[in-house]
Amino acid sequence: MNLPNKITLSRIILILAMIISFFVLAIIEAIPEASFIAPNLGNSPINLVYFIFAIVFIVAAATDYLDGHLARKLNLVTDFGKFLDPIADKLLNDAVMIFLLVPQLSYAPLQRHDPIALSILMVCVIVMIGRDLVVDALRMIAVKNNVVIAANKFGKAKTVLQMIAIPMLLLNDWPFSYFDGSWPEALQVSNLFFYAATAMSLISGIIYVIQNKQVFKGDK
Numbered sequence: 001m002n003l004p005n006k007i008t009l010s011r012i013i014l015i016l017a018m019i020i021s022f023f024v025l026a027i028i029e030a031i032p033e034a035s036f037i038a039p040n041l042g043n044s045p046i047n048l049v050y051f052i053f054a055i056v057f058i059v060a061a062a063t064d065y066l067d068g069h070l071a072r073k074l075n076l077v078t079d080f081g082k083f084l085d086p087i088a089d090k091l092l093n094d095a096v097m098i099f100l101l102v103p104q105l106s107y108a109p110l111q112r113h114d115p116i117a118l119s120i121l122m123v124c125v126i127v128m129i130g131r132d133l134v135v136d137a138l139r140m141i142a143v144k145n146n147v148v149i150a151a152n153k154f155g156k157a158k159t160v161l162q163m164i165a166i167p168m169l170l171l172n173d174w175p176f177s178y179f180d181g182s183w184p185e186a187l188q189v190s191n192l193f194f195y196a197a198t199a200m201s202l203i204s205g206i207i208y209v210i211q212n213k214q215v216f217k218g219d220k
Contacts, residue, residue, distance in 0.1 A: 004071035005081050007063050011088045014060040015095055018053065022099045025049065047172065053096075054170040060092055061163040083139070086155070090132045093162045097125045100169055117185035124198040128162070131205035138208060142215045149212055154204035161197035165190060 001009075067085065071077045101122055135155075142149050168190035173180065176189035185191065 002071075002076045002078065002081075003074070004067040004076050005078065005084065007067040007070070008081065008084050008088050011060050011063045011067075012091060014056060014063075015088070015091045018056060018060075019095055021053070022095075050170045050172070054167040057092070057096060057163075057167055057170065064089055064092075064159070064163070083143075086139075087136075089159050090136070093159065093166065094129050094132060096166050096170075097128070097162075100166070101125060114185050117188075117191060120186055121191065121194060124194055127198050128158075128201045131201045135205055135208050138212055138215060142212065145215060147212075147215060149208070149215075152204060152207060152211075154200060154207055158197055158200040158204050161193060161200055165193035165197050168193060 064085070067081070071081055101118070135149075139149050168174075168176070173188050173190040180188045
């Protein structure tokens with residue numbers, strides 16, 4: 001296994017570590033005496049636990065650029081890498097998006113969102129995960145026909161927008177909250193980036209299906 005693919009696998013390991021952390025937090029939340037684990041950073045709206053998650057997420061997201069850059073620079077682009085890289089991206093983004101919407105945790109960053117904003121974000125998450133399922137199904141059919149479907153520029157733009165919006169949501173819209181705090185929550189900057197990611201997700205998904213419709217016919 002070459003270096004870029006190892007970096008991609010390291011991203012998956014970071015994702016699994018985050019998922020385990022989410023599970024541990026859910027258990028700790030059931031202990032009333034454990035409420036001290038998620039203090040805010042001074043007078044900042046940023047929550048310490050979610051600040052750490054945001055840092056881990058940003059590090060994991062940075063590996064997405066690093067593995068692709070090294071693969072191209074060192075001429076180590078492989079079909080395995082083309083297949084694994086988008087899967088790692090989806091695991092990273094989808095896992096955190098689902099966790100952001102879990103209402104049981106009292107200190108979850110989206111807990112403070114009004115019902116309208118939260119409902120819109122829920123729809124966005126459903127759309128993006130649904131799109132990923134369709135694209136992944138298309139890739140599975142393509143693999144049977146010995147065809148590898150690599151990410152297109154619209155799909156990459158979707159991933160970049162997600163990787164920008166998710167840390168912003170983890171950080172409770174910081175630093176934009178200093179000037180958009182009085183705005184309707186559905187129109188805050190972090191939400192707008194999330195909507196843009198959703199739009200790009202739909203566009204890229206439609207393009208994937210149109211460009212590779214021959215896969216459904218068994219043609220290469």
